[in-house]
Amino acid sequence: MAATTYDMIVIGAGPGGYVAAIRGAQLGLSVAVVEREHMGGICLNWGCIPTKAMLRSAEVFHLMHRAKEFGLEASGLDYDLDAVVKRSRDVAGQLNKGVGHLLKKNKVTAIMGEARLTGPGRVSVTTEKDTQELEAKNIVVATGARARELPGLEADGARVWTYKHALKPPHMPQKLLVIGSGAIGIEFASFYNTLGAETTVVEVVDRILPVEDEEISGMARKAFEKQGMTIRANSTVKQLDRGKDKVTAHIESGGKTETIEVDTVISAVGITANTEGLGLEDMGVKLDRSFAVTDAYCRTGVDGVYVIGDATNGPWLAHKASHEGVMVAEAIAGGHPHPVSPDSIAGCTYCHPQIASVGLTEAQARDAGHEINVGRFPFIGNGKALAMGEPEGMIKTVFDATTGALLGAHMIGAEVTELIQGYVVGRQLETTEQELMDSVFPHPTLSEMMHESVLDAYGRVIHI
The missing domain is CATH 3.30.390.30 (FAD/NAD-linked reductase, C-terminal dimerisation domain)
Incomplete structure (x- = not known):
């Protein structure tokens, strides 16, 4: 089968990939982008955007309860979780369609399918109908990451959730355990706590939000505890015993293990890069704990192969991925962009x-x-x-x-x-x-x- 030739092939249409594709097309390159699941990637469909929509609902609900402070009256306050979730999915859906429109507007060829690098400058794409062979001197891998799962703490979608389950919850948690206090864990803890869940957060190190300044972490802990959360730092969830409608968590702290009983667990213990099955290692790309090793310009050391966003070095943030996408596209087009400086990337957590x-x-x-x-x-x-x-x-x-x-x-x-x-x-x-x-x-x-x-x-x- 003859291969279709492009100047640049982008694998993954998340905030790194679709931005790289659009910028490449703006610079006159012929570009194809391959996406296996959702245009807009995890961020738009199952991450940044729908979580913010849900957190906005929680914020409004919180303010409704404070109406009296503002000279207002409100009674019969309640929420409809299904409606909250529907709104967040509608927002994500609207943006998903928008990404497709932007790719079409910029004359980017969008292909839904699973891609694999099969040799220098060659990509094979398996779609629902057939297999397509693509060719380009420059290949940009922007396949993102997924929730990391620890042995024994794996999500089942019923009582133990990842962020995806938490965004389309099968039930409203009454007693919630959140494992991990990074941005994802704290945002979901904040959302469900505001809606009335009795929430416990367990963090393995000595403070929550460990990447933040220690003084800010301390203030956050006091604020969350004032809102009724239980924070357990220096603690590890060793085991989850799953029942039909409950989970018993074994938590180790200070050499002692105790149990707590909850009805829902959210695991937010980091991410794993989506780099398997792509043929990267066969091409000579080095991986470090699933993440591709790249230089400041997202070059892998293999000629013509770049990796951007969550599939490579941190910080693992959508805006960093987008900026890297622009940088790589401009470099491929013959420009001389500045590298992205990790310590100039802002981190934002949308809790309350x-x-x-x-x-x-x-x-x-x-x-x-x-x-x-x-x-x-x-x-x-x-x-x-x-x-x-x-x-x-x-x-x-x-x-x-x-x-x-x-x-x-x-x-x-x-x-x-x-x-x-x-x-x-x-x-x-x-x-x-x-x-x-x-x-x-x-x-x-x-x-x-x-x-x-x-x-x-x-x-x-x-x-x-």
């Missing part, structure tokens, strides 16, 4: 309260040998936060004391996932404390706290 960060934590900055200045500003000192009824939270900034470089920023509180981009831009422009202090922030806004945090780092804070 929200958490966002970019760059080095205070501890990381010290460990790297920096003399630092640290600034903090609390939400309670901000007029807009008080007007919103959101007085709990903090913005923290970390600067190099010698150069004034913004090393990192860490936030907890209302809408911080929107605020963090200000510091991301600042880091990209290599800003110093002086430029941030000289910037005029609009009033009344939450963003004024970003200014005050910088001022605090240099002993110039006004409103505390």
Whole structure:
């Protein structure tokens, strides 16, 4: 069978792959993208977007219960879980169709099927109808990742769930155990806790949200416990005994094991890259615990083979994957793009309260040998936060004391996932404390706290 030839073949149409395909087409390349399941990938269909839709429902429900604080009256408050889920699926479905439209608009050939690299520049695609042979000098692997499952803790979809089951729950948990306190675990814990589930979070290390600044992690724990969650750090779930309508979890902590009984478990213990069955290793691509080993430009060391997004080095975030897709497409088209810097990628967690960060934590900055200045500003000192009824939270900034470089920023509180981009831009422009202090922030806004945090780092804070 004669192969169809393209300039670039992209395997996977998630936020890395479809963006790479579109950017390549914009630059004049002939592009094919192969997707085995959903246009838009996990992020759009089963991750970032539908979880945010569900969390928005939980946020509104939470605010409904606070109506009296705002001079309002509401009674008979309740929720319809099926309707909440339907809304989230509708949002995902709308965006799924949008990705297909964008690919068509940019004249990208979209093929639904399973791809495998069969030799230099060659890809075989098995579709529902037949097998297609494709050829290109440049192949971009953007196959993403899936939930990691630990032996004995595997999901069954009934009482033990992964994120996919949690997005289309067969029942509303009454007693919920969440294993893992990274962004995925905490977001689902926050959602179901807000809807009334008695929620316990177990984390193997000494604090929740372990990639965040330690001070922010501590504030988050206090906030979650105030909302009724039980947090168990330095603990490991060793075994799950599954019954028809309950699960008995054996939790080890401090050398002792005890059991708790719940009706639902969500396992959120990390991810595994979707790199098997692609023929990558046969091509000479090195894998490290399922993740492809690449350089700063997502090159694998095998000529013409790139790997982007969750299938390679972290942080495993959709926006990082998209940016890598653009970078790789521009490199293939003959450009000279800048590499993506992992420590300039913001992390956002959409629990209540929200958490966002970019760059080095205070501890990381010290460990790297920096003399630092640290600034903090609390939400309670901000007029807009008080007007919103959101007085709990903090913005923290970390600067190099010698150069004034913004090393990192860490936030907890209302809408911080929107605020963090200000510091991301600042880091990209290599800003110093002086430029941030000289910037005029609009009033009344939450963003004024970003200014005050910088001022605090240099002993110039006004409103505390």
